[in-house]
Amino acid sequence: xxxxxxxxxxxxxQLALTPQQVDDTLAFFQLRQAxxxxxxxxxxxxxxxxxxxAPMETxxxxxxxxxxxxxxxxxxxxxxxxxxxxxxxxxxx
Amino acid sequence: xxxxxxxxxxxxxxxxxxxxxxxxxxLGPSGTAYETVIGLEVHVELATKSKLFCSCANESGAEQNTxxxxxxxxxxxxxxxxxxxxxxxxxxxxxxxxxxxxxxTTFDKKSYYYPDLPCSYQVTQWFAPxxxxxxxxxxxxxxxxxxxxxxxxxxxxxxxxxHSAWTNTTxxxxxxxxxxxxxxxxxxxxxxxxxxxxxxERLRALLRFAKVSECRFERGTMRCDVNLSVRPxxxxxxxxxxxxxxxxxxxxxxxxxxxxxxxxIDAIETGSEELVQETRGWDDEKGVSFSMRNKETAAxxxxxxxxxxxPVVIDDAWYASVEAALPDFPxxxxxxxxxxxxxxxxxxxxxxxxxxxxDVFNAAYAVCGQAKETANWIISNxxxxxxxxxxxxxxxxxxxxxxxxxxxxxxxGTVSSANAKRILAALFDGETDPEAYAKRSGLIxxxxxxxxxxxxxxxxxxxxAADVExxxxxxxxxxxxxIGKCMKELRGNCxxxxxxxxxxxxxxxx
Amino acid sequence: MYIALDxxxxxxxxxxxxxxxxxxxxxxxxxxxxxxxxxxxxxxxxCKAAVGEFACDLxxxxxxxxxxxxxDGNLCxxxxxxxMNNDAEAVVGLDVNGTPRRSAAVSNHICLKTSYGIVSRYxxxxxxxxxxxxxxxxxTSATCQDVLESIAGHDPKDGTxxxxxxxxxxxxxxxxxxxxxxxxxxxxxxxxxxxxxxxxVIAKLEARGVRVEWVDDSMLLAAKxxxxxxxxxxxxxxxxxxxxxxxxxRSQDYETIDELYTNSxxxxxxxxxxxxxxxxxxxxxxxxxxxxYDRAMRMRRLVVERFQELFAQYDALLMPACSKLAFTPADxxxxxxxxFQENLFTAPASISGLPALVAMGVQFMGPxxxxxxxxxxxxxxxxxxxxxx
Numbered sequence: 001x002x003x004x005x006x007x008x009x010x011x012x013x014q015l016a017l018t019p020q021q022v023d024d025t026l027a028f029f030q031l032r033q034a035x036x037x038x039x040x041x042x043x044x045x046x047x048x049x050x051x052x053x054a055p056m057e058t059x060x061x062x063x064x065x066x067x068x069x070x071x072x073x074x075x076x077x078x079x080x081x082x083x084x085x086x087x088x089x090x091x092x093x
Numbered sequence: 094x095x096x097x098x099x100x101x102x103x104x105x106x107x108x109x110x111x112x113x114x115x116x117x118x119x120l121g122p123s124g125t126a127y128e129t130v131i132g133l134e135v136h137v138e139l140a141t142k143s144k145l146f147c148s149c150a151n152e153s154g155a156e157q158n159t160x161x162x163x164x165x166x167x168x169x170x171x172x173x174x175x176x177x178x179x180x181x182x183x184x185x186x187x188x189x190x191x192x193x194x195x196x197x198t199t200f201d202k203k204s205y206y207y208p209d210l211p212c213s214y215q216v217t218q219w220f221a222p223x224x225x226x227x228x229x230x231x232x233x234x235x236x237x238x239x240x241x242x243x244x245x246x247x248x249x250x251x252x253x254x255x256h257s258a259w260t261n262t263t264x265x266x267x268x269x270x271x272x273x274x275x276x277x278x279x280x281x282x283x284x285x286x287x288x289x290x291x292x293x294e295r296l297r298a299l300l301r302f303a304k305v306s307e308c309r310f311e312r313g314t315m316r317c318d319v320n321l322s323v324r325p326x327x328x329x330x331x332x333x334x335x336x337x338x339x340x341x342x343x344x345x346x347x348x349x350x351x352x353x354x355x356x357x358i359d360a361i362e363t364g365s366e367e368l369v370q371e372t373r374g375w376d377d378e379k380g381v382s383f384s385m386r387n388k389e390t391a392a393x394x395x396x397x398x399x400x401x402x403x404p405v406v407i408d409d410a411w412y413a414s415v416e417a418a419l420p421d422f423p424x425x426x427x428x429x430x431x432x433x434x435x436x437x438x439x440x441x442x443x444x445x446x447x448x449x450x451x452d453v454f455n456a457a458y459a460v461c462g463q464a465k466e467t468a469n470w471i472i473s474n475x476x477x478x479x480x481x482x483x484x485x486x487x488x489x490x491x492x493x494x495x496x497x498x499x500x501x502x503x504x505x506g507t508v509s510s511a512n513a514k515r516i517l518a519a520l521f522d523g524e525t526d527p528e529a530y531a532k533r534s535g536l537i538x539x540x541x542x543x544x545x546x547x548x549x550x551x552x553x554x555x556x557x558a559a560d561v562e563x564x565x566x567x568x569x570x571x572x573x574x575x576i577g578k579c580m581k582e583l584r585g586n587c588x589x590x591x592x593x594x595x596x597x598x599x600x601x602x603x
Numbered sequence: 604m605y606i607a608l609d610x611x612x613x614x615x616x617x618x619x620x621x622x623x624x625x626x627x628x629x630x631x632x633x634x635x636x637x638x639x640x641x642x643x644x645x646x647x648x649x650c651k652a653a654v655g656e657f658a659c660d661l662x663x664x665x666x667x668x669x670x671x672x673x674x675d676g677n678l679c680x681x682x683x684x685x686x687m688n689n690d691a692e693a694v695v696g697l698d699v700n701g702t703p704r705r706s707a708a709v710s711n712h713i714c715l716k717t718s719y720g721i722v723s724r725y726x727x728x729x730x731x732x733x734x735x736x737x738x739x740x741x742x743t744s745a746t747c748q749d750v751l752e753s754i755a756g757h758d759p760k761d762g763t764x765x766x767x768x769x770x771x772x773x774x775x776x777x778x779x780x781x782x783x784x785x786x787x788x789x790x791x792x793x794x795x796x797x798x799x800x801x802x803x804v805i806a807k808l809e810a811r812g813v814r815v816e817w818v819d820d821s822m823l824l825a826a827k828x829x830x831x832x833x834x835x836x837x838x839x840x841x842x843x844x845x846x847x848x849x850x851x852x853r854s855q856d857y858e859t860i861d862e863l864y865t866n867s868x869x870x871x872x873x874x875x876x877x878x879x880x881x882x883x884x885x886x887x888x889x890x891x892x893x894x895x896y897d898r899a900m901r902m903r904r905l906v907v908e909r910f911q912e913l914f915a916q917y918d919a920l921l922m923p924a925c926s927k928l929a930f931t932p933a934d935x936x937x938x939x940x941x942x943f944q945e946n947l948f949t950a951p952a953s954i955s956g957l958p959a960l961v962a963m964g965v966q967f968m969g970p971x972x973x974x975x976x977x978x979x980x981x982x983x984x985x986x987x988x989x990x991x992x
Contacts, residue, residue: 001885009881012392013839014206014846014864017877025878028940032882035828036895042825042905049900050907051199051398052763053734053956054720054971057406059762063141063178066148069162073632079853084157085264086166086849088208089860091254093374163632167844169621170613170631170726174762202840204884206864213843263860265848395887397896400733400837401762 001029097406099195102225102243105132105281105331114235117284118326121358126326129354131289131319132243132281135296136274137306138250138314139182145249145273146173146216146402153312157255157266165271167211172401175200179273180223180405182305183247184415186275187224189299189422190242194412198223200247200402203394208265209252217276219396221404222246229279229299231291240292241280250274275305281320281331286350290343293317301487302423302448310342317346323357332357333368337382340375349375353382426451434464443472449489450476456493461500470500474517491520499527511585512536538586546592549582550599561600572596604749606641607685609652609696609703611728614638621728622654624667625845625852625871635726636761637695637737637754644753649691653681656873657730657842658699661942662706664935665875673710677929680706682740686988693741693750697727700834700942701924701949703738707961708924712988713981714740715747718971719956720765721773723758729841731834732763734953742989744962744982748776751974773958773972779979780918780969783813786820789948793923800928800964803992804921807984818917822909823951829902830950831943832886832895839883842876875939907955914970919980923948924966962986 003022010017017025071084080087118126141151147164164171180198187194201219227242250272255264277296283289297308297315308315317340322332337353340346353373360368373382421429427445430436436444444454450471457467475496476486499516502508508516508531515536516527524530531537553575554561563571575596580587613619613631620626638648656665662678664670673679673687682694683706696703698716707714715738722737729735739750755774757767764770790801808815847853847867854866872880886895913920925945935941948966952959958974960967962981969977 006881009884013843013880013884014861014868015872015877015880016865016869017881021874021877024874024939025881028878028943029882029885031940031943032828032831036832039825039828039902042902044898044901044905047901047904049897050904051400051733051900052403053903053907053954054718054763054765056403056763056765059403060175060177060180060405061148061759063143063176064148065143065150066162068149068160069632071158071161074158074161074163074166074168077629077850079847079850082260082262082264084159085255085266086158087262087264088848089263089858089863090256090258090261091208091263091860093254093256167849168632169728169841169844170633170635172725172729172761172763174760204840204843204887206843206846208848208860211844211849213846214840393888395840395884395889395892397836397840397887397892401729403762 001026001033097196099197099221100193100225102222102278103280105243114284116235119323119354119358121362123362125362127323127354127358128326128328129284129350130281130322130324130331131283131285131350133279133283133289133292134318134320135277135279135293136316137186137277137300137308139179139273139275140304140306141176141178141182141273143176144271145176145179145247146271147171149271151272153269153314155268157264158268160268161270165211166267167213173216173399175402175405176273179247180407181415182273183223183245183275184407184412185303185419186277186300186305187227187245188416188419189303189305190224190227190229190245190277190296192224192227192242192245194224194407195221196407196412197221197404198407199404200399201396202399203396205392205394207251208263209254209270211252211267211270215249215251216399216402217248218246220398229292229295231288231295233285233287233291235287238282238288240282240288243278243280245275245277248274248276281322286347289319289346289350293343293346298423298446302420304448307487319346319350319353321350321353321357323354323361332361334370335368335382336372337375338372338385341377345375345377348377348380349382352380356382420448423451430464434458436464436468440468440472443476443486444468447486447489450486453489453491453493453496457497457500460494460497461504463500463504466500466504467497470496470517474514478517478521492525495520495525495527502527502531506588507531507538508536509538509585509587509589535584536586538588545583546579546587546595547599549579550596553578553582554596554599554603564600604646604693604746605649605691606646606750607650607652607682607691607694608635608638608648609682609694610654611658611697611699611730612637612651612695613726613728614648614651617648617651619651619728620667622656622658622663622666623845623871623873623876625868627667627852629851631726633726636723636758638726640754640756641695641750646750646753650685652685652694652696654696655702656876657728657838658697658702659838659875659879659942660702661935661945662702662709662930664932665873667873670932670935672932675929677709677931678935679710682706683710683712686712686740686742693739693746695737695739695750695754697724697730697735698738698953699730699735699838700830701946701953702942703740704949704959704961704966705925705945707740708964708966709929710988711964711992712740712742712961713744713747713986714738714961715751715974715978716952716959717751717755717974718773718958720763721755721770721972721974723756723761723764725758725760731837731953732841733833733837734830734956736956743987744978748975748978751978755974769972773974776975776979777973778918778976779983780967780973780976781813782917782919783808783815783967784818784913784917784920785815786823786920786922787817788820788824789922792926792947794927796928797923797926797964800992801921801923804963804965804984808921811983815921816917818913818920820913820920820922822905824947825902826906826951826954827947829899829906830946830954832899833903833954835879835883836886836896837883839880840887842880845871847871878940903954906951910951910955910957910968910970918969919973919977920968922951922966922968924961924964925949928964963992
């Protein structure tokens with residue numbers, strides 16, 4: 001991981017780091033890489049990945065509509081709302 | 094017992110591509126013939142009552158943000174729980190398109206930022222889509238061919254943005270967020286706009302027939318992205334591919350394809366612009382495509398399995414129940430109407446053209462046993478009724494059994510055909526018992542009317558002596574106004590043939 | 604009982620900040636299931652306990668209001684502060700990266716991180732969903748048992764919630780663990796005060812007739828590197844919804860939507876969180892996915908299988924909860940990412956979804972569903988926050 005790639009990550013995650021934060025982050029990446037590399041001796045090629053620690057199958061719900069939430073309540077904490085919409089700067093599509 | 098192995102759709106590069114028909118080739122300015130290679134990604138909104146991962150209503154046209162909960166507007170804390178009906182419609186779509194159904198299917202997160210995506214990720218299927226490797230048969234002027242389906246996967250829709258130039262803001266409506274979609278990805282087997290239109294129409298017919306989706310472009314319940322490239326005729330390699338979005342109708346898609354093919358060929362031959370792999374929007378008003386590329390490199394979507402959603406395992410019993418609920422294919426229904434029921438091709442086309450019509454026809458026919466009558470009732474009367482209200486055949490919503498009963502009532506002579514049309518109107522209002530309705534409204538022939546008839550005839554003859562004399566004098570036609578007036582008095586509650594005879598008898602007697 | 608909820612548990616009547624400026628003053632439109640069940644069982648929710656920003660840190664020091672420090676100048680979790688101030692008898696919250704367990708260890712309290720799936724996560728701020736689970740911290744084992752019984756149970760609103768029988772079984776005391784394996788490598792990785800504490804606890808166990816043996820836990824050491832990949836990746840994805848658009852903090856300084864996103868998140872998030880976000884997104888990149896996130900999921904299976912082998916021989920395992928029994932602000936100043944070293948001891952339980960109980964400054968683990976049995980163990984050892992070990 002280098003500063004240029006990190007810039008790409010910042011953009012993707014909508015963040016802007018200070019130079020100090022960049023240095024600290026690069027150091028963090030290195031530590032994590034080192035501790036991960038230390039496990040290189042463990043062969044996982046024949047090990048099935050485990051997505052769920054308490055696995056179940058087919059957890060589904062019936063196609064039923066529930067009581068709607070109150071729009072005013074949902075919009076109460078909105079930084080900018082208008083006419084029942086959340087509002088943001090003009091987005092060119 | 095089917096294998097639980099997850100199968101992925103075949104990669105385009107491993108396929109032998111179908112050979113182009115000479116008439117599908119386009120000539121460039123240099124005289125070189127080019128073949129157009131097209132693959133489609135079609136999104137259809139599934140016909141469920143609730144959304145994919147929350148229980149908000151799946152209903153279009155509602156006021157903004159009235160079908161929204163904390164989950165589908167990006168607030169923390171609510172967890173996704175999969176809508177069972179979505180899986181069933183995904184299976185149904187796969188079966189209609191002859192796909193292999195993956196018996197274990199999972200959901201994954203796809204990350205990117207856009208204001209219509211409240212969580213900044215979309216839950217879709219990347220690692221184990223529900224259906225793979227199917228096909229759709231199309232017929233065009235060049236003959237018939239199969240368009241292969243690479244995969245079908247389930248995913249959530251995003252919200253809607255409303256742009257307001259005068260406030261210089263964009264407004265966000267999350268009603269559509271998490272509405273369930275099936276994305277149907279074809280192999281690049283299409284070679285012309287004609288192929289594309291045939292494919293889309295066939296897809297639409299099948300999915301509507303199976304009630305998977307209403308598939309209406311103008312309502313956004315069917316959307317299509319076109320992946321297009323060109324190559325010199327005879328070449329095996331694929332050219333630079335562009336993806337086009339925002340075509341709002343099938344005819345817009347045709348225009349977009351024509352434009353883009355020309356743009357590709359011009360770029361290749363004259364170097365007028367650089368052809369890059371990118372996403373382009375279509376401006377139907379101006380008739381041009383435009384680049385939608387971001388200044389940065391294409392985003393990495395960072396797919397990973399959603400830890401909150403358990404794998405959906407489709408066992409034999411569930412698979413069988415969905416298979417059992419599949420409708421016959423429309424062409425099978427059409428053939429049966431013609432071969433077994435003796436209907437004309439014209440009638441069979443219309444009745445098998447929409448699930449609504451064929452369902453109503455089948456139910457009505459099961460009750461009254463009269464194929465031609467039932468066909469007429471639906472095609473002339475019902476569709477006429479819908480037409481006047483500017484509705485399509487797909488929106489036929491009457492009880493087919495009730496229609497069958499009504500047709501029987503007319504055949505029995507219990508109700509006159511004039512009054513039957515009134516009862517039909519009631520069926521459109523939701524009436525399911527035509528006989529009860531007729532009784533309530535006094536439309537049954539002969540119900541108490543037998544007593545009334547002689548009196549009415551006498552009254553009308555007395556008041557219309559001139560017509561009576563004319564008839565006695567040999568003018569057959571003079572009978573007609575007498576019949577008409579009696580019918581009016583009796584409010585149509587009589588058998589016209591019997592009435593005619595009774596009037597003649599009365600005239601002869603007196 | 605008076606119960607506090609930590610600030611990762613969403614409530615309608617009290618704000619839930621997740622420890623971040625991003626959610627300062629955020630009122631959830633709905634209550635967490637644990638809150639509903641606690642009040643339904645007759646308990647009263649008194650207040651919220653401060654947490655580190657989205658639970659990434661050592662002992663809550665990255666909370667946007669600053670660290671919580673006790674009278675001795677040591678770092679103290681926000682949940683422990685609530686208990687020490689007598690604002691509640693127990694705290695219920697979400698254990699994402701082991702902070703609640705560390706808090707309990709350094710303050711001699713009892714903390715049970717429940718088995719994954721037996722307590723509903725509906726209404727918890729989602730962070731590392733594949734492993735995080737609800738915890739309860741109290742002064743005695745009996746307090747924790749009482750709360751456990753109130754909150755364990757199946758919830759159809761949580762797609763990872765286990766069937767009711769399993770939830771009830773986990774909350775029902777069974778046999779007290781009679782055999783305990785002591786994790787050799789983890790103990791050796793801790794400092795002298797913790798090692799001495801481990802010895803004291805071993806002595807107490809043996810005095811009560813428990814068979815204690817040292818075990819080879821080397822595979823369990825893989826839990827930290829693997830969790831340090833899975834947890835940041837999931838967390839990064841789960842906090843991407845905090846974008847200044849719908850609720851919470853929005854920057855005053857923006858013209859375009861891009862600037863709105865970037866400035867809001869940059870101003871509202873602390874630096875530890877930012878680093879974790881960037882690292883988490885990197886391990887999910889297409890060119891990294893197989894070697895990082897995917898391999899970490901396989902490593903998880905190896906850890907879980909090793910636990911299964913160990914729990915076939917021992918009713919419980921004993922290990923440190925952290926490397927020392929007190930941390931100061933200076934420790935964090937020296938390394939602000941210290942949590943990503945300390946979670947060597949807490950990641951095995953986080954990544955496997957197994958229950959973990961901290962008492963007397965050390966950590967016990969048991970097989971899935973042994974939550975109430977672990978509490979019986981700590982009770983039998985006389986663990987109590989006011990009693991010196």
